[in-house]
Amino acid sequence: MANETLAKTIKDALSTVEIPGGDSLAGYGGLSDIIVTESAVAFAISVAPGMEAAFGPARDGARAVAEKAAPGRKVLVSLTSDRQQAAHAHAQKPAAGPRREPVEGVKHIVAVGSGKGGVGKSTVAVNLALAFAARGLRTGLLDADLYGPSVPRLLGIEGKPAMRSDGIFTPHEAHGLKAMSIGSMLGPDQAVVWRGPMATSALRQLLRETHWGGLDMLVIDLPPGTGDIHISLFQQVALDGAVIVSTPQDLALIDAKKAIDMLRRVDVPILGVVENMSYFVAPDTGTRYDIFGHGGAKTAAMRLGLPFLGEIPLVMTIRETSDAGTPVMAGNPDGPEGEAFAAIAGRVLTSMADVART
Numbered sequence: 001m002a003n004e005t006l007a008k009t010i011k012d013a014l015s016t017v018e019i020p021g022g023d024s025l026a027g028y029g030g031l032s033d034i035i036v037t038e039s040a041v042a043f044a045i046s047v048a049p050g051m052e053a054a055f056g057p058a059r060d061g062a063r064a065v066a067e068k069a070a071p072g073r074k075v076l077v078s079l080t081s082d083r084q085q086a087a088h089a090h091a092q093k094p095a096a097g098p099r100r101e102p103v104e105g106v107k108h109i110v111a112v113g114s115g116k117g118g119v120g121k122s123t124v125a126v127n128l129a130l131a132f133a134a135r136g137l138r139t140g141l142l143d144a145d146l147y148g149p150s151v152p153r154l155l156g157i158e159g160k161p162a163m164r165s166d167g168i169f170t171p172h173e174a175h176g177l178k179a180m181s182i183g184s185m186l187g188p189d190q191a192v193v194w195r196g197p198m199a200t201s202a203l204r205q206l207l208r209e210t211h212w213g214g215l216d217m218l219v220i221d222l223p224p225g226t227g228d229i230h231i232s233l234f235q236q237v238a239l240d241g242a243v244i245v246s247t248p249q250d251l252a253l254i255d256a257k258k259a260i261d262m263l264r265r266v267d268v269p270i271l272g273v274v275e276n277m278s279y280f281v282a283p284d285t286g287t288r289y290d291i292f293g294h295g296g297a298k299t300a301a302m303r304l305g306l307p308f309l310g311e312i313p314l315v316m317t318i319r320e321t322s323d324a325g326t327p328v329m330a331g332n333p334d335g336p337e338g339e340a341f342a343a344i345a346g347r348v349l350t351s352m353a354d355v356a357r358t
């Protein structure tokens with residue numbers, strides 16, 4: 001069935017779902033558009049603050065109806081009270097919110113974030129995960145970068161993950177990692193239509209409705225910047241901490257500081273800062289050039305009292321191997337770039353142990 005036809009079928013079927021007050025969900029003003037992709041169906045139900053519990057049965061009913069109408073697709077239904085979300089996002093210090101729950105079958109979770117896009121956050125996240133795996137840790141990678149999911153390309157994975165009959169995903173496996181990407185749930189250019197609450201809910205379900213199968217470490221590649229998705233993730237998931245990736249340029253550092261500020265406000269331990277594209281190594285001569293004012297992130301980390309985790313040079317091999325779906329840590333772990341990532345992974349583990357002690 002075409003995606004638009006299926007969206008209409010689901011909308012019609014929602015007329016059988018009752019909301020508090022006795023009306024049907026199909027006619028309710030707080031129901032979002034129904035987004036249908038090849039692998040997923042997503043929609044949001046916005047309710048007035050305080051009405052979440054009352055709408056719980058409607059959400060469950062809506063999910064059941066949509067699952068019946070769209071067998072084989074993951075159904076993501078978010079129930080949100082928009083005003084509260086907005087208040088959380090902009091409050092000086094967001095409320096601790098609901099309990100921070102561990103993820104079943106996952107011992108440790110590390111998020112990788114950046115102040116802005118394009119600084120190499122996904123590249124660092126993937127290679128960091130591979131470096132953990134190389135140390136013998138059972139490692140997973142969750143690509144939460146809704147607006148530029150790059151893990152499928154970086155790991156060379158294609159298609160949607162398998163889903164069990166109970167709706168739980170079986171993650172992809174690549175280079176010894178278990179991997180899930182929000183990208184495999186979206187069609188091309190679809191991120192923009194996923195409103196904040198819907199994206200948040202999709203992410204929560206990806207995290208919690210995947211059979212990770214016993215992991216020592218889960219690395220989450222966050223979307224760039226700071227927003228509702230981050231805050232809701234930080235409020236709901238027990239993270240060991242976050243790694244911030246920045247380039248040495250002043251502007252990237254200003255944004256990185258904003259991300260650090262947000263993490264502090266939501267009480268997420270900051271494990272340290274990685275400087276990516278730290279210096280340029282000429283491919284022909286191997287000569288090193290500090291063209292971006294190398295060292296900016298280290299200085300910033302020291303000023304902010306944060307561990308500096310290491311620097312990664314700007315080298316063509318990193319880009320080429322990533323584009324080919326075999327990141328350096330998978331293809332050439334003993335080369336200089338691989339060693340840099342391995343050293344950073346070691347410092348992240350030390351930092352996690354330090355945080356756990358305090």
Ligand SMILES: Nc1ncnc2c1ncn2[C@@H]1O[C@H](COP(=O)(O)OP(=O)(O)OP(=O)(O)O)[C@@H](O)[C@H]1O
Binds near residue numbers: 116145
């Ligand atoms: N150290 C590096 N040397 C050379 N190229 C790099 C390096 N780090 C990242 N790149 C390249 O820069 C581009 C952006 O990297 P990446 O996708 O990891 O950034 P990002 O911060 O996750 O961006 P976005 O937020 O847009 O997803 C990619 O083409 C990647 O291969």
